[in-house]
Structures are given as C-alpha cells and as structure tokens.
Amino acid sequence: MNIRKLVIHWLGLVSVGIRRTASRATYTAKQRMRFSVLGVAVVIALLVMVTGLGVGLATNTTVYDEDIDYWIVPATDSPESPLIATDNPQFNSVHQANDRIHEHDDVEYATPVLSQVLRIRTNETEEYVLVVGVINTSELERVAGLRTHSLRPHDPYYMNGEYDGEWTGDTVLSRSAADTLSVSTGDPVSIVGNNSFTVSAVDNQSRSVGNVPTALVQLSELQSITGSTTYDQADQFVVGTNTPAVQSELQGLYPNSDIRSRGEMTVSDTRDSELSLALALTAFLVSLSIGMLFVITTSGLEIVADQQQLVILSAMGISTRSQLKLIGVETIVMAGLGGLFGAVSGVVGIRLINIVSIRTITTEPIAVSHPLFIGYGVSVALLVGLLSLPFLLVTARRVSGGVP
Amino acid sequence: MARSAAPDTGASSPVVTADDVTKIYYRGSEPGRLARILGRSQPPAVRAVESVSITISNEEIVGLAGPSGSGKSTILHMLAGLKRPTSGTVLFRDTDLETLSKRERTRHRLEHIGVVFQQFHLLDSLSARANVALPLVELGIGKRQRRQRAAELLERVGLGDRITHRPGELSGGEQQRVAIARALITDPDLVIADEPTGELDTDTGRTILETFRQVAENRAVVLASHDHETLGSCDRLIQLRDGSVTDHLTQKESIDEYS
Numbered sequence: 241m242n243i244r245k246l247v248i249h250w251l252g253l254v255s256v257g258i259r260r261t262a263s264r265a266t267y268t269a270k271q272r273m274r275f276s277v278l279g280v281a282v283v284i285a286l287l288v289m290v291t292g293l294g295v296g297l298a299t300n301t302t303v304y305d306e307d308i309d310y311w312i313v314p315a316t317d318s319p320e321s322p323l324i325a326t327d328n329p330q331f332n333s334v335h336q337a338n339d340r341i342h343e344h345d346d347v348e349y350a351t352p353v354l355s356q357v358l359r360i361r362t363n364e365t366e367e368y369v370l371v372v373g374v375i376n377t378s379e380l381e382r383v384a385g386l387r388t389h390s391l392r393p394h395d396p397y398y399m400n401g402e403y404d405g406e407w408t409g410d411t412v413l414s415r416s417a418a419d420t421l422s423v424s425t426g427d428p429v430s431i432v433g434n435n436s437f438t439v440s441a442v443d444n445q446s447r448s449v450g451n452v453p454t455a456l457v458q459l460s461e462l463q464s465i466t467g468s469t470t471y472d473q474a475d476q477f478v479v480g481t482n483t484p485a486v487q488s489e490l491q492g493l494y495p496n497s498d499i500r501s502r503g504e505m506t507v508s509d510t511r512d513s514e515l516s517l518a519l520a521l522t523a524f525l526v527s528l529s530i531g532m533l534f535v536i537t538t539s540g541l542e543i544v545a546d547q548q549q550l551v552i553l554s555a556m557g558i559s560t561r562s563q564l565k566l567i568g569v570e571t572i573v574m575a576g577l578g579g580l581f582g583a584v585s586g587v588v589g590i591r592l593i594n595i596v597s598i599r600t601i602t603t604e605p606i607a608v609s610h611p612l613f614i615g616y617g618v619s620v621a622l623l624v625g626l627l628s629l630p631f632l633l634v635t636a637r638r639v640s641g642g643v644p
Numbered sequence: 645m646a647r648s649a650a651p652d653t654g655a656s657s658p659v660v661t662a663d664d665v666t667k668i669y670y671r672g673s674e675p676g677r678l679a680r681i682l683g684r685s686q687p688p689a690v691r692a693v694e695s696v697s698i699t700i701s702n703e704e705i706v707g708l709a710g711p712s713g714s715g716k717s718t719i720l721h722m723l724a725g726l727k728r729p730t731s732g733t734v735l736f737r738d739t740d741l742e743t744l745s746k747r748e749r750t751r752h753r754l755e756h757i758g759v760v761f762q763q764f765h766l767l768d769s770l771s772a773r774a775n776v777a778l779p780l781v782e783l784g785i786g787k788r789q790r791r792q793r794a795a796e797l798l799e800r801v802g803l804g805d806r807i808t809h810r811p812g813e814l815s816g817g818e819q820q821r822v823a824i825a826r827a828l829i830t831d832p833d834l835v836i837a838d839e840p841t842g843e844l845d846t847d848t849g850r851t852i853l854e855t856f857r858q859v860a861e862n863r864a865v866v867l868a869s870h871d872h873e874t875l876g877s878c879d880r881l882i883q884l885r886d887g888s889v890t891d892h893l894t895q896k897e898s899i900d901e902y903s
Contacts, residue, residue, distance in 0.1 A: 248787075252790070260770060555765075558779070560750070
C-alpha cells in the first residue's frame with residue numbers, strides 16, 4: 241500500500257472509529273459508553289483539582305476575584321502566630337489609624353485587635369480566658385472566631401478621642417468560655433476585677449481554634465482595664481476589602497509593620513514545603529494508574545461484548561491489524577472525551593473548592609485554575625488511553641476471527 | 645429425472661473449485677504432547693463434510709440444499725476461506741487457499757469474495773452507507789469515492805432513500821439488501837450467502853432473490869438454503885446429506901424439485 245493509500249486508510253479508520261464511538265455514546269450503547277467516559281472524566285477531574293490545589297499552594301494563590309482580608313501586624317521575629325500572640329510589640333493611636341483605614345473606599349471593614357489572656361470571675365468560678373477587644377462595625381462578622389454582632393458598633397466608650405463615652409460592658413463568649421465559666425447570656429462577669437461586664441451573647445458556632453475559651457469585648461473597654469489607654473494600643477488590625485490594591489495603602493500605615501493576608505497566615509508553612517510538588521506528582525501517577533485500570537476494564541468488557549462485530553469485520557475481509565487500529569482509535573476517542581469532560585469538571589471543581597475554602601478557612605482562593613489545565617487533563621487522558629492499548633489489543637486479537 | 649452423477653465442472657470458467665474436501669470438527673481440544681504421553685486419546689470427531697468436490701463457475705447461481713447438519717454452511721465457509729478444510733483443496737481461480745496465511749486469506753476475501761449472512765450482521769452503530777462503504781476503507785479508497793459507490797449500490801438494491809439510516813431503523817428485508825450491497829462493494833468474483841432469506845417473510849424473500857439475480861452478472865453466487873423458493877431460483881443445485889453430495893440438479897430439475 242503506497243503512502244497516499246495508507247493515509248486514506250488511516251483517515252478512514254479514524255473517521256469510522258469516531259463515528260462508531262459517537263453513535264454508541266448517543267444511540268446504540270449509551271449506558272456502557274457513558275459509564276466508560278464518566279469513569280475517565282472522574283479520574284481526570286480529580287487530577288485537575290488536586291493539581292490546582294498543588295499549584296495553588298506552590299504559588300501562593302492570588303486570584304483576586306473574591307473578598308480578601310489583611311492583617312497588619314508589628315514586624316517581629318517572634319515564632320508565634322500573629323493570630324494569637326499576646327506579647328509582641330503593639331501599635332499605638334489605633335483608633336485614629338482605624339479611621340484612616342476606613343477612609344479608603346475599597347475597605348469594607350477594619351478594626352484594631354487587642355488580645356490579652358485575662359482572669360474572668362463569675363459568682364461560681366474564676367478562669368483564664370483569651371479576651372479580645374475590637375471596634376465593631378456592621379460589616380465586621382467575626383474576630384477570633386466569634387461573631388461580633390452583639391457588640392454595639394463604633395466602640396461607644398471611646399468618644400471624640402477620649403475614654404469617657406458610654407460604657408457598654410458587652411461581652412461575647414465562645415461556647416467553651418461560657419461552659420468553663422458556667423454562665424449564659426445576661427449573666428454578669430468580672431474581668432480583672434472590673435465588675436461592669438455582662439454576657440451579651442454566647443456564640444455556639446464559635447470557630448476559635450482548639451476551643452480556646454475566648455471573650456470578645458469593646459476595644460476601649462479592654463484598653464481601660466488593662467492600662468492600654470495611654471497610647472491607645474492594640475496588637476494588630478484586621479482589614480476586610482475586595483481589592484488587593486488596599487495592601488499597598490496599608491503598608492504606609494505603620495513603619496515597622498507587616499501586611500499579611502489571612503491565606504498567608506494559614507498556608508505559609510505548607511507553601512514552604514515540597515508538598516505541592518509531591519501532591520501534583522502523586523495525583524498524576526494515581527490518575528494514570530486508576531485511569532488505566534478503568535479503561536482496560538471497561539474497554540476490555542466492551543471488546544468482549546463486541547466480539548461478534550470483530551468476527552463480522554474479519555468475515556468481510558477487514559484485517560486483524562485494521563480491527564486493532566479501529567479499537568485503538570475508539571479507545572483514544574473515548575479517553576479523550578472523558579479527559580475533556582473531566583478537565584472541564586476539574587476546573588469547575590477548583591472554583592467550588594475556592595468558594596468553599598473562602599467561606600470556611602481562608603479569604604483567598606487556595607487552588608489555581610488555568611486554561612492549560614484543560615489541555616493537561618486531556619493529555620493525561622490520552623496517555624491513559626495509549627498506555628491501556630497493549631492490553632486491549634491483545635484482548636481484541638484473541639477474540640477476533642472465526643465465523644459469525 | 646435426469647441427474648448428473650459426476651461432480652459438476654460448470655459451464656464457463658470456474659471461479660472456485662473444491663476438490664475432495666473434508667472437514668472434521670473435534671469436540672473439545674486436541675491433546676497436547678504431555679497429554680498424549682499420559683495416554684489421553686483424541687476427542688470425538690464429527691465429519692461435517694466428507695470428500696466433496698464442486699465447481700462454481702462465473703455468472704451462475706448455485707444452490708446448496710440439504711437438511712440441517714448436512715454441511716452446507718461448512719462448505720460455504722471453506723469456499724470463502726473462513727475455514728480450512730481438514731483435507732482436500734479449495735482453488736480460487738488458480739490460488740490454493742490452503743497456501744495462504746490467515747492475513748492473506750482475509751485480504752483475498754476482501755478483494756474477491758462477498759459474504760451475506762442469514763442475520764445480516766451489519767454494524768449497528770454505522771449508517772447503511774457507512775456499512776456498505778466499510779470494505780473500501782480497508783482498500784484505502786478515498787472518502788468521496790467510498791460514499792459515491794456505496795450510494796450507487798444502495799440505489800441499485802432499492803435503498804437510495806435510506807442511506808443515512810442505521811440498521812436499527814431498517815426492516816429485515818432492507819437490512820439484508822444493505823448486506824448484499826456491502827458484499828458487492830468491492831466488485832467480488834464470488835458472492836456466498838448463507839440462508840439469505842431465512843429471516844425474511846415470503847414477499848421480502850422474493851425481493852432479495854431478485855436482487856441476487858440482478859447482481860449475478862459477471863460473478864458467481866452460491867446460496868445455502870432450506871427454502872424451496874430460494875433453491876428453485878438457482879441455476880444449479882447441489883444436494884447434500886450428512887456432509888456428502890448426494891445429487892446435482894440442473895435449473896429445470898431444481899425447479900421441478902422445489903417449485
């Protein structure tokens with residue numbers, strides 16, 4: 241057969257293979273075909289999602305299309321997390337600084353945060369609790385895992401630059417703090433000997449890490465009972481915004497400060513490791529193995545079920561070699577289809593992962609999605625199909641021939 | 645009734661000749677070397693065809709008649725090169741099929757023989773036209789030419805308006821006509837048909853026989869059938885019983901016998 245005829249022969253087989261696959265997927269063997277494609281699609285979707293996570297961890301994902309939180313913390317070499325450190329350097333004049341942050345149009349909310357581990361006493365008991373002072377606003381939802389809604393807004397005790405406004409005594413307790421202190425909403429509590437606090441709410445859905453007993457109070461009231469009023473001090477600021485451009489503005493707020501995203505705080509350790517590479521590599525190898533097993537099983541069963549058709553082809557004079565080429569084309573087409581569906585699903589899955597993670601753990605997307613992932617998914621699926629071919633061709637060769 | 649006693653040699657040039665062919669089937673596998681040493685005997689044998697000699701000539705329709713198990717299908721399969729005889733030779737023109745490898749026999753079938761089955765055996769995922777054109781893919785013929793020749797043949801068998809239909813959308817008679825068109829697409833020298841009207845009603849069967857009559861020009865056709873009307877339409881008839889030829893009938897004799 242000359243080259244021209246060989247090319248035409250191959251094109252013809254590819255055309256027949258594609259048409260047979262399409263016809264089986266939509267007409268003659270819908271269930272079997274869809275099951276085969278779905279199997280490959282699931283494997284490839286998982287591969288793309290895990291790869292997206294791996295790349296996200298490796299590159300410190302910065303897909304700025306969701307809400308972003310920043311923490312302004314004093315520059316320090318302390319190994320403690322700024323989320324819970326209570327003995328680091330502090331910022332001063334934080335009420336004024338907070339007002340300046342709010343002047344930025346893209347800032348949704350901001351509050352200084354003062355954290356102290358203090359002794360809280362009730363009629364029955366006395367325990368150490370992490371007390372966190374904040375300035376509540378309507379946009380602020382949680383600080384230190386506690387809902388801020390029960391704190392009156394704008395820190396009423398700090399009025400016009402003086403600590404002489406209305407004392408609220410608002411205290412929001414985490415469930416663990418309320419249980420430890422055996423108090424409920426409306427009960428009075430004494431913080432560092434000051435008896436003027438009342439439990440305004442107990443947050444049953446508090447997200448404080450490790451169930452640390454935590455209490456949320458007005459910033460100025462915490463400052464006044466801990467002697468931090470002289471320089472209007474706080475440990476850090478938390479800023480909610482929908483644009484990363486705010487970060488550069490925040491950097492000029494205090495000279496020796498670090499601006500960190502909440503994502504950086506939670507994933508920084510992970511990012512520095514080789515985990516992301518290992519994750520992506522493992523996902524690749526596992527997908528390849530599972531995909532091959534799946535394709536070999538489903539396509540092998542398909543070949544056995546189609547044995548009669550192979551025998552017919554032999555009787556018609558279609559050579560075993562051409563039959564194997566046809567099966568090869570059909571396997572690759574099926575794997576490619578699965579790869580395409582899987583890759584698209586994987587990219588959609590990455591978006592879902594990001595949405596869920598932003599609502600639960602971080603403020604930044606933790607996984608990266610890129611159009612190249614579609615090509616990657618399809619390529620891996622085609623590789624799965626290619627690597628499965630030897631077994632399938634041996635199977636086909638064994639069942640081919642004979643009389644219909 | 646005048647009957648020829650000797651093997652028929654055909655009037656015009658012979659297309660295929662089976663000379664003293666015998667086909668033996670074994671029930672179960674033959675014993676290997678170790679099994680033979682251990683004394684395992686040969687499995688029971690069935691002589692499906694016994695010393696049959698027939699010649700099929702160009703432009704004739706030959707019928708193979710006989711009860712079930714008489715060896716009709718086995719003879720057809722040996723003529724088509726789908727099975728090898730246990731002994732004897734099958735000569736296609738000047739080529740001894742026994743000397744061809746499996747691959748060469750498949751190629752030989754593609755180029756010289758068209759096969760029609762009782763159950764049509766079309767590929768249900770392809771359209772009528774694609775089914776008919778499939779052998780041309782193997783021959784490396786271009787798409788346009790494939791489609792054109794397939795459409796012409798389907799037109800010739802009366803299915804010009806059904807070329808895009810899949811087998812599942814066609815009646816039994818239409819499917820058999822597609823199978824005939826497929827068998828003719830490579831312009832073969834010999835068409836063999838095993839019970840071509842076996843799955844069809846009487847009227848449809850007649851249409852199929854008429855189609856065979858039309859396509860018999862410049863080629864030989866061998867039909868195996870139980871059906872009297874089918875056998876009565878043949879130019880010549882070979883009677884089989886228990887794997888052996890019992891009689892050769894001319895067209896007149898076969899009409900007298902079966903019509």
